[in-house]
Amino acid sequence: MLSTPTIPTHPTTPFYPLKLLHYSQPKSQAIQQRNPILVGRDFGKSRMASLGGFGVKSQIGSSSSTVDGVTLIEYMGKRGIGLGDDLVVLLEHIQYACKRIAALVASPFGSSLGKQTTLGGGGGTGRDAPKPLDIVSNEIILSSLRNSGKVASMASEEDDAPVWISDDGPFVVVLDPLDGSRNIDASIPTGTIFGVYSRLVELDHLPREEKAALNSLQTGTSLVAAGYVLYSSATILCISFGSGTHAFTLDRSTGDFILSHPSIEIPPRGQIYSVNDARYFDWPEGLRRYIDTVRQGKGRYPKKYSARYICSLVADFHRTLLYGGVAMNPRDHLRLVYEANPLSFLVEQAGGKGSDGKCRILSIQPDKLHQRLPLFLGSSEDIEELESYGDVQQKVNPGYEV
Ligand SMILES: O=P(O)(O)OC[C@H]1O[C@](O)(COP(=O)(O)O)[C@@H](O)[C@@H]1O
Numbered sequence: 001m002l003s004t005p006t007i008p009t010h011p012t013t014p015f016y017p018l019k020l021l022h023y024s025q026p027k028s029q030a031i032q033q034r035n036p037i038l039v040g041r042d043f044g045k046s047r048m049a050s051l052g053g054f055g056v057k058s059q060i061g062s063s064s065s066t067v068d069g070v071t072l073i074e075y076m077g078k079r080g081i082g083l084g085d086d087l088v089v090l091l092e093h094i095q096y097a098c099k100r101i102a103a104l105v106a107s108p109f110g111s112s113l114g115k116q117t118t119l120g121g122g123g124g125t126g127r128d129a130p131k132p133l134d135i136v137s138n139e140i141i142l143s144s145l146r147n148s149g150k151v152a153s154m155a156s157e158e159d160d161a162p163v164w165i166s167d168d169g170p171f172v173v174v175l176d177p178l179d180g181s182r183n184i185d186a187s188i189p190t191g192t193i194f195g196v197y198s199r200l201v202e203l204d205h206l207p208r209e210e211k212a213a214l215n216s217l218q219t220g221t222s223l224v225a226a227g228y229v230l231y232s233s234a235t236i237l238c239i240s241f242g243s244g245t246h247a248f249t250l251d252r253s254t255g256d257f258i259l260s261h262p263s264i265e266i267p268p269r270g271q272i273y274s275v276n277d278a279r280y281f282d283w284p285e286g287l288r289r290y291i292d293t294v295r296q297g298k299g300r301y302p303k304k305y306s307a308r309y310i311c312s313l314v315a316d317f318h319r320t321l322l323y324g325g326v327a328m329n330p331r332d333h334l335r336l337v338y339e340a341n342p343l344s345f346l347v348e349q350a351g352g353k354g355s356d357g358k359c360r361i362l363s364i365q366p367d368k369l370h371q372r373l374p375l376f377l378g379s380s381e382d383i384e385e386l387e388s389y390g391d392v393q394q395k396v397n398p399g400y401e402v
Contacts, residue, residue: 069258072237072248083241086170087225090150090196094173095237095257097144098192098229101137101178102250105190105231133184134158137177137192145173152199155216155369157338162212162369167204171224172197172215176338180312189232191314195342196225216369220341220362228314228342236260236318240349245321261322266352269301269381270324274309274316279331282398286391287330300385317343317377321350326378326386330357330394336364336371343377353383357392 072095076088131139138158145151145165152169155162157176175194184190197218203211227239235250237257245264248257273294280288290299297304305325310316313327313334320327334340344354344361354361355376364373374393376383386392 069251069256069260072239072257072259075246075248075259076241086150087196087241090145090148090171090173091225091239093144093148093150094141094194094227095229097141098237099235099250099255100140101192102229102231102235104133104136104140105178105184132181134178134181137181141175141177141192153212153215155212155337157335157370161209162216164208164212170199172199172218174216174337174342176335179314179339180310183310183312188310189230189312189315191231191312191318192229193314193339193342194227195220195223195338195345197222198224213369216337217366219365220345223341223345223362226342226345228317228346230314230318232315232318238264238318238321238346240346242349245346245350264321264350266321266347266350266379267324268351268379270320270326270379271301271303271305272308272320272323272325273305273382274307274320274325274327275330276309276311277307279394279400282396283330283394284391286389287394290386290389290392294385300381313339313343317347320378321347321352324379324382326376326382328374328376328378328386330374330376330392331397332372332374332394333397334372334375336361336366336373337369340373340375341366343375347377351380352378353380355383355387357387 073088073092076083076091135158138156142154142163145154149166150169151165151171151173152167153162153164153172155172155174173194173196175192177192178190179193180188180190197215200215200218203214206214225239225241227237230236230238236247237250238245238247238261240246246259247261247264249260251258273291275291277291293299294305295307308316308319316327340354340361347354348362356364357374357376361375376386376392
């Protein structure tokens with residue numbers, strides 16, 4: 001059992017202060033009484049329980065509301081899942097940053113920020129110039145990680161090199177602050193992806209630049225935690241600390257992430273493939289055969305597969321995690337460090353697989369921070385079947401415009 005983590009350095013008032021909430025009894029007691037699924041077990045094995053399954057009673061708009069649910073911080077700090085206080089504090093800051101990004105992507109002003117494609121363009125100049133949303137999101141997260149006091153270095157998809165933050169920070173964070181930002185003007189879902197490693201103390205003697213880079217190039221098997229936040233009709237933070245994958249849904253009335261999907265188990269077989277199939281004629285023979293086979297219902301699973309492709313990695317991955325199937329980008333496009341490793345960690349913890357078409361993503365030693373590779377994530381049986389076609393990595397990459 002852990003002690004209460006130290007108070008974070010950001011304001012603790014609810015982010016969406018719609019109503020003051022009144023609890024008729026201590027919250028922990030209420031959780032157990034109203035949510036039998038949580039009593040005496042580590043949140044049970046129920047798959048994809050809905051918020052309703054957790055007895056959420058929200059009467060937003062009335063003078064009193066009762067909301068029961070386990071928040072992310074309660075889950076980490078009070079459920080004895082063996083996480084250190086340092087990690088709890090770090091996650092408190094990451095979730096805070098993601099709530100700010102969630103508000104930004106949903107705001108009318110956020111959308112106009114997203115339209116700026118160069119830092120100097122638009123209505124301002126120099127430091128006052130509007131910035132693209134992915135840059136703003138990057139700055140929001142960097143600031144939160146600095147405030148946490150728990151981070152040695154941050155490597156972001158948005159930066160050429162990692163930022164060294166503090167010599168004694170216990171963690172190294174890798175992230176894509178706002179994936180899918182090209183979709184933002186159409187209000188299509190976007191997401192933040194992150195991975196957390198322990199700082200390699202044996203590198204402490206090296207110059208900052210060098211140790212920042214090497215710390216960020218750890219293999220995915222060394223991840224301490226990984227997660228994503230989906231900004232969609234709901235804002236969902238999905239995380240694994242190495243013992244299952246769990247998702248928390250943002251309750252906009254309190255600003256808390258509430259446990260909504262404990263112990264997610266991806267179905268071993270799905271009926272959905274997710275890929276940009278405008279690239280069909282650039283695909284290798286094996287991948288074409290695989291897709292042609294499953295969509296005709298002639299694969300190992302004798303049902304015709306459906307296609308779903310949002311073109312926003314977090315959203316496509318989230319659906320795959322819940323419904324099963326395979327989400328892929330067969331060309332060298334997605335990044336090993338910022339995207340493939342964290343998502344592979346999550347899918348493996350949910351019982352699925354992450355592959356580059358030939359081998360397990362988590363066992364690949366990154367040699368460059370921005371290294372790109374083909375990525376296949378999904379149900380174990382679907383990934384195995386896909387890999388059996390051998391030739392599934394797209395080598396032709398003719399510089400697609402969009
Ligand atoms: O153009 P493709 O190959 O369909 O790639 C789409 C993928 O690229 C992404 O937009 C990420 O690309 P960026 O990192 O360049 O933004 C993902 O969200 C999406 O899954």
